Amino acid sequence: MFTISIMDKSKKSVRTYEHINKITYSDLIDEVVVENDAILTYNFPIDFDLHLYSNTGNYVISCDVIGTLEIQKES
Secondary structure (H helix, E strand, O other), X not given: OEEXXXXXXXXXXXXXXXXXXXXXXXXXXXXXXXXXXXXHHOOOOOOOOEEEEEOOOXXXXXXXXXXEEEEEEOO
């Protein structure tokens, strides 16, 4: 699982999402699904909404607010 930190475009706030095991987004043609260890090395676009999933919740992050994306593997 992974901890995802997203700094908004204004660089004023960071939101952290823990225990993420799947991230999806739609690239206008297909829905892209990235799971498990592939999350750590995948080059995520920040111009599409990202959907983050964990065993305890799911989150939609609008591309309008994504400034930077940081991914860390949890121990």
